[in-house]
Amino acid sequence: MSEIENGMPDIGAPQQSDLDYKINLLFPGVVVRKDLVKAVKGNAIVPSYVLEYLLGQYAASDDEATIQAGIDTVRKILAEHYVNRSESELVKSTIKERGRHRIIDKVTVTLNEKADVYEAEFANLGIKGVIVESSTIKAHPKLLVGGVWCICDIEYFHSDDQRFVPWILGSIKPIQLSKFDVDQYLEARRGFNTAEWIDLLMQSIGFNPELFSRRGKFLQLVRLIPFVERNYNLVELGPKGTGKSHIFSEFSPHGMLVSGGEVTVPKLFVNNSNGRLGLVGYWDVVAFDEFAGKKKRTDRALVDIMKNYMANKSFSRGVETLGAEASMVFVGNTSHTVPYMLKNSDLFDELPEAYHDPAYLDRLHHYIPGWEVDIIRGEMFSDGYGFVVDYIAEVLKSMRSQDYSDRYQQHFTLSPDISTRDRDSIHKTFSGLMKILYPSGEATRKELEEILRIAIEGRKRVKDQILRIDSTMAEVKFGYLDKEGTWHAVATLEEDEYPTYYHRARKGTEPDEAPANVGPLGAPTSADAGGPDKIAQPESELFQGHQQYQEGQRGVSYDALLVPYLQGASQITIVDPYVRMFHQARNMMELAEAIARGKDPADEVALKLVTVENQDGPEKLQKQYEYLVQIKQSAAVLGIVFDVQFVEPQSIHDRSISTDTGWKILLGRGLDIFHRMSDSPFDLATRYQKYRELKAFGITYLRTSENIDQGIDG
Known part of the structure; x- marks a missing residue:
């Protein structure tokens, strides 16, 4: 467990790099150490820009004493003023007893037409009907759409009149930068070369630039274009966990992230019943999360209005035509590999049917290949200095014109x-x-x-x-x-x-056969690269029967022992109770890799493991889960859909591999056929299985026309 989880966060200063020194020198007061956000966040469910706004007020420095004092101040502010939903009644009581109290909450305002007043609702505090002055709405119109995080003074005054709301808004201040010096920004930029500036921007987003390639950095920076470019239409489709929506929910107070399934014409464009503008009239960026999904229901009228807006920057309100500058971003998950999509459909395959339309797609300015973006890992986050996000958000906004x-x-x-x-x-x-x-x-x-x-x-x-x-x-x-x-x-x-x-022919035709010796990522297989694991047996010549291997024997690999029998299968089931320890999980991963090398890169294989949970304590069980999750994530990139079923030990009779092509392989030892090896990267055995010593084991190959026997009861 980390020190933060133990309640003793280590916020000591990391070693400051030359770039960090230059950042603080040229942008004093508007940069913050990015690891501080996690140190102060605790259980506060607030966007990063809210926390960095506070850190920018009190901890925008490279002086450790100032940082520590600033962190203490921000923690105190959050403890005293941030409204946690679970403690809303306590905060209400505080307001009542004190008569006035300052809070940090998300505020949404609506117009009560009957009473001709604006009324505020506080998301976490759970109160509504609070009167808001018209001058406040004129100064901060975004309060009317989507809500804004604010620092507010709330007062309490009870009345015997049941219609009277006892909560009174004393003051309200949206959390965002009020002004900045453009000339100073441009002048300071000249102090950085391009590589340094890109790294500063990466750290501002929150990532460690050392863990990204040049291309990987550019993929992240393209996500910022909607904030700096008017009416920019961007799409990103890719695997889960790559941070597609993070920028649009956490990075800027000028962006709004909405669920793709919750969008309506009135919410997005205009409510014709009352003439009220929707999100595009107030926000610089409207991003649609979870946009993919073939079976999602869509409003055809919304699609048509969206197409017109994306092309012409305008939409109709009754007889009136209105313009808006909001950029549109669409992010969603893919469930297939790139070669699979290219072979069987197209790279927009995951979109709902109504959006899988050339007229709509032609209005997209850029497609970020989300499959190239790494799944976010803990070590990818930066502890270096970057812009306070509301500062860089205002910079980008100022350049939209x-x-x-x-x-x-x-x-x-x-x-x-x-x-x-x-x-x-x-x-x-x-x-x-x-x-x-x-x-x-x-x-x-x-x-x-x-x-x-x-x-x-x-x-x-x-x-x-x-x-x-x-x-x-x-x-x-x-x-x-x-x-x-x-x-x-x-x-x-x-x-x-x-x-x-x-480059396959157009719609309705099949591609030519894939090159015979192309591996999962377009590289030659080991057989053609001169590697040690050549496999070239036609299925008609595959051995059937029992084979015995001796202790200490070498020259055997999964490529030769198993893969020829698994080629062509779309469903493979492995029954092995001992996939628990690190080396056993590595065996499982190496088999998945070998299957991937032996298949067409555009095909997908469902690989199911039937195994037993580790009985040696909760820590080792947790490790087993972690290993299997990592295998699932890594195998997915290669077109292997890995799944695990845990069963009781007594239900497993034989360790085996079964395929939907009729092969059944009985494994005496399961996959654990190799002796443990050294962890040295210079030991060839760590790279090639055929150089590893074997344990004694037997293996039997059976070909049947019956349904696959899973090897377990029932």
Whole structure:
């Protein structure tokens, strides 16, 4: 258990890097050490920007004494003023007894037309009907849509009139920066080279830049474009746990994250019954979480209005046409690997049917390949310095009106094949990245080319998938010419990794056969790479019967022993009660890897493990769970859908592997056929199974036409 979980958080200063020193030197007072948010958050369910707003007031320094004092102050403020829902009655009592008390809560205001007054509702405190002055609404109109985190003074005055609400709003201050110096920001930016500036932005988001590649950093920065670019339409689909929605819920007070299933026309655009504007009229960014899901019900009218808004930046309110600047972001999870989607459908396959429409998709400016983004792990978070998020949020907001889309044209020209809509999409992405990375508008030719390629690739990913859906659309040659007349083609990464499936014929046709010797990630299998685990037996020649192996024997691997019998299977069941310890879990992972190497990368295999829970105490049981969860996450990347069923020990008769192709393999020792080896990275046995010593074991191969016997009762 961590020290924080023990109630004794260690907030001692980490070793300050040269970059951290420069950040504090050039941006004094508007940066904060990013690990402090976790140190003060406790059980307060508030966005990061709320906590960083407070830290920015009291702990925006690199002086350890100031930081410690600031943390104590912020903790005290949270303890005394943050309203925890479970303690709302206690806070109400405090207000009543004191007559006045300051709180931190999320406030939403509605107009009571009958009484002609604005009334506030406090999310955590659980009170509503609190009168709000019209001047407050004019100053902070976002209170009317979605709610805003605020610091409020609440007063209590009881009346015998039952219609009278005893709660009185004394003062209200939304938690966001009031002003900042643009010139100072631009001047300080000149003190950083591009690599340093990117790392500062990564730390501002909350990530340790050392754990990300250059491309990985850019994928994170593209998520910021909707905050700096008006009417920017972004989509990101990928596996769970990659932080797709984090930016839009935690990063900025100008963004609103809503559930994709909760969106309605009145909530998003306008309520025609009372004329009240929806979210797009007040927020810079509206992000739709959990947007994917083929079977999700959708409102066709909403889709049509959304398409018009995304294309024309306007929508209708009765006879009146209104414009808005809100960017639209759509994030959702994928349930298949990239080659599977490319072979069987397209990269928009997970979207609800109403949105799987070329007219809607063509309005998306950029597609972030979420499958390239790492699943978030604890060590990926930064303990370095970054901008207080409401500061960088205000910086980005202030630049929304600027246009840097033409800055590349002094060096490059887009392909004449590219349509107006494609060109506009590329320009908006390019302009957004320019404002984020080079806010003064000055960049070298190499730097301009780097972000131009990213902008083209993101739009190409959108257009190439539309071409699969709508065969009437013309092919587009994505790329650019330099001033010397040299052509530079741009490809997506998945196009280079899976060319067979990416370049398949248009909708309704099957792709050619995949290259014979291509592994799960487009690399040659070990057989073709000269590796030690070559497998090339046709199924008709596979051995049937019993085989015995001796203690200390070498030269055996799962690739040769098991995989030839598992090839072509879409469902594989492994019955083994001993997948508990680290080396046993590693055996399981290596078998999953071997199966992945032996299958078509576009196919998916359901791999089920029937096993027994570790009986040696709760700590070892927890470790077993952790190992199996990690296998599930890692195998999913390779198209292996790993599942575990825990049963009672007495229900397992034989350790076995069964397939839906009719093979059953009886395993005398289960998967645990190797002696424990050293952990040295220089021991070949850690890399290749055939160099490991075996335990004595027997194995029997049976081919049947019956249903798969799972090897357990019932």
